[in-house]
Every structure is written in C-alpha cells, then in structure tokens.
Amino acid sequence: MAQPLAGLRIADFSHVIAGPLATQFLCLLGAEVIKVEPPQGDAMRFYTRDPERRGMAEPFIGANAGKKSVILDLKSDEGREAALAIIAQSDVFVENFRPGVAERLGLGAEALRKANPGLICCAVSGFGQDGPMRDFPAIDQVIQSVSGLMTLTGSPGNEKPLRVGFPIVDTYCALLTAFAILAAVTQQRADPEGKGQVIDVSMLDATMVMMSSVVGAMLINGTPPSRSGNRGFSGAPTADTFACADGQITIGAVQQVQVERLMAALGCEALLDDPRFATPEARMVHDEALQAALQPYFAKENSDALEARLAAAGVPAGKVRSVLDAMELEQLEGRDLFLDVPADGGRATVLNAGFRFAHDGPGHARGAPKLGEHTEEVLAALELKSAAQ
Numbered sequence: 571m572a573q574p575l576a577g578l579r580i581a582d583f584s585h586v587i588a589g590p591l592a593t594q595f596l597c598l599l600g601a602e603v604i605k606v607e608p609p610q611g612d613a614m615r616f617y618t619r620d621p622e623r624r625g626m627a628e629p630f631i632g633a634n635a636g637k638k639s640v641i642l643d644l645k646s647d648e649g650r651e652a653a654l655a656i657i658a659q660s661d662v663f664v665e666n667f668r669p670g671v672a673e674r675l676g677l678g679a680e681a682l683r684k685a686n687p688g689l690i691c692c693a694v695s696g697f698g699q700d701g702p703m704r705d706f707p708a709i710d711q712v713i714q715s716v717s718g719l720m721t722l723t724g725s726p727g728n729e730k731p732l733r734v735g736f737p738i739v740d741t742y743c744a745l746l747t748a749f750a751i752l753a754a755v756t757q758q759r760a761d762p763e764g765k766g767q768v769i770d771v772s773m774l775d776a777t778m779v780m781m782s783s784v785v786g787a788m789l790i791n792g793t794p795p796s797r798s799g800n801r802g803f804s805g806a807p808t809a810d811t812f813a814c815a816d817g818q819i820t821i822g823a824v825q826q827v828q829v830e831r832l833m834a835a836l837g838c839e840a841l842l843d844d845p846r847f848a849t850p851e852a853r854m855v856h857d858e859a860l861q862a863a864l865q866p867y868f869a870k871e872n873s874d875a876l877e878a879r880l881a882a883a884g885v886p887a888g889k890v891r892s893v894l895d896a897m898e899l900e901q902l903e904g905r906d907l908f909l910d911v912p913a914d915g916g917r918a919t920v921l922n923a924g925f926r927f928a929h930d931g932p933g934h935a936r937g938a939p940k941l942g943e944h945t946e947e948v949l950a951a952l953e954l955k956s957a958a959q
Contacts, residue, residue: 571929572930574599574600575755577600578600578602579601579602580597580604580663581604581653581662581664582605582637582664583653583665583677584664585612585613585614586666587614587629588743589665589694590633590744591633591744592743593664594633594636595923595932596662596752597636597637597934598636598923598933598934600934601662604640605638605939606656607641608641608644614629614630614633626938626940631918631937632920635920636911638944638948639941639944640652640944644675650675654676654685655952655954656948661689661690662692663677663692665677665692665693666693666695667693669695669704669705679768686766687763687764688758688766690751690754691766694743696772698774708774710737710738710739711733713774717781719734719781720733722781722795723797724797726796726797726798727797728797739773739776742780743773783803802822806850808823808864809821812868813869814868814869814872816872819873819876819887819890820887822886822887823885823886826849828885829842829850829853832885834883835879836868838864838867841860841864846859873889877889906931906932907924910935913938
C-alpha cells in the first residue's frame, strides 16, 4: 500500500514557517512538494546564529525535508511562465504572499482555476484575503499580540504581555492549513466533475480557533479570559505546578478520586478531613489555603520519584523538564517521531508528523533541498529553460 498522498503534487510558493510547515506535513504523507523560491531563497534558510549554516538553517531543514527546490524570478516573464507551467501540472497551489500579490503576478486563484478547474488553491496570510486588516503585514508574534494570546500567557497579576516561547501561531496555522488542504483534496476526489477549491487561511482566524477553549466559553458567558499561570484549565488548585526538593512537578488532580490518591501519596490524607478541602467546591473557594498546606509535603519529595509514584497511583503528574531533557525521554524511542535524513553533506535528525500508522504512514528519507537544487530537473520535465535569472 502506498502512502496516503502518493501521487499528489503540490506547488509550494510559501516561505518561512506557516506555509512550508503545512506542506511539510503533506510531504511526510507522500505528496510531492515542489518548493518554488526566489533567487535569494526562502528567508528561513538564514534563520540561524551559526554562520556556517546560513542557507541551510536548522529550522529550514526541519520544515522542508523531502521537498524539491526550484528557483524562479517571478518578476520576469520567464519566471512567471515557468510558475504557471508548474502549477498547471500540480494538484495543489499554496502561497503566503500578501493579499493581492498573487493576482498581480498572474497567479490568482480565479485565473489559475480557469486553466485548471480541478486545482486547489490555498492562500495563507496574516488576516485573510478580505476585511479592513487584510493588507496589514504580520508575523507570529504580531498575531499573538493582536489576538489577545499574549494577555493570557503568564501569572495572574502580571499585566506585562508575554509571548509564547515558540512560534505557536505559525505552527497551529500550518496544521490547520494542512487539514484544510486534505479536506479539499477529499472533496475534489469525491466530486463527479473533479472541481477544485479556493482556501483562505488567516493566522488570526487560526489563533482564535486555537484558543477555542477560552474564546468559546467567552462567547457563551460573556466573561473575558484571564491569566491563570500554571493552574490547569479546570481551575482546580490541585491542577498546578509545585516545588519539590530538586525541581518542580505539575499535577493534574481534578477528580475527587485523584485528589484523594494525591494526598495519600503525599501522606497528607488528613487534609481531606478539613471542610475547606473536603470537596471540589470547597477547594475552589479555599484554593490558596490548600496550596499553602500542600507545599511543605511537595518540598520533601524528589520530583522523579514522585512522578513515578503518582503515575502508579493514577494521578496525572509530570516533572518540569527542559526541552533537551524531554527529547532524551526513553518514552520517545521507537515512536517514529524522528527521521534521520541527509543534510548538507552529513546527516540530520528532523521531526516526523507526530502520529503513527500501522503501515505506510508518515515519513521519508529525503533531506531538505539546497537552494535551486531541482530547478533544471523540474523545468526540463516541463520543457522550459531556467527562469532563475
């Protein structure tokens, strides 16, 4: 059996993170992705502090492994001709130009779909293809700011906006984009006439959906969300992060039975005899008092030992680790999470899709392409001359 998207060709005119990461997920599922870059290359090729990696920066490798790189100068007639030829022989066209740029280049969805009615055109932008903010430039942290996400990150009482520590908007937008493309491919294949689709993905829209757990509640009850620090979504005082003797541990005891098991494991069952702490409702009212009472018990514990003991007792718990420590967890071994691929004369480890199939699932053995590595190959197949100059 072939991979799910084997035979699907994607003309990827996107750059940096959201668009390329979306097509990377599809590439991992077997799609052929032709990455079209300007002569200077995707800007993310240079997102590195290591001067020797400029042109093949670490985040670029991770988001573009397995793709083919073609250089086209879309400001030239030859470049646009080649672009149209590549798109004409593709199933999906992805771009994240500013709204209106694709049309000015002759690559607008309406014109492309007249030539190829089955084509799926996907545009990714900061604010969408219409609306009063459509022409505003945007990157991840700008959308974090505009969406209200930065006001939710941090501890209660700290009014300083705080960015989430990785490009979470780009990442979720990429997942939503890949999901939308898969939905459109399914729709196109089921349509008797094989009609394509036009997809408009907005980073702002995606972020609001990403925050659905709090935005959805606000739509219903009218109460704006606020910072909760490390307190879990349930609001339970026993769903929080506590200091141990050698570090910190996060607990997720939200059910009565979990709280009982937590206190038994800590040796403080007697706290449940206190009416303030006996029930979920009472604990919510007296949350600060309960946490103050629990803290001395946590302070005596080794975080690794407590993590194991609570897991055995059926209490959700996890030691606070660095990303490096998390990457070394034995649990991640054998999960098909990492791929070993060629990289600039050597080897590199990149992330896989994050889910597994019993067979023919996500993954490949190809590295990220050098700038323009496949230009001649792809254009020769289209009987075109180089359009990079």
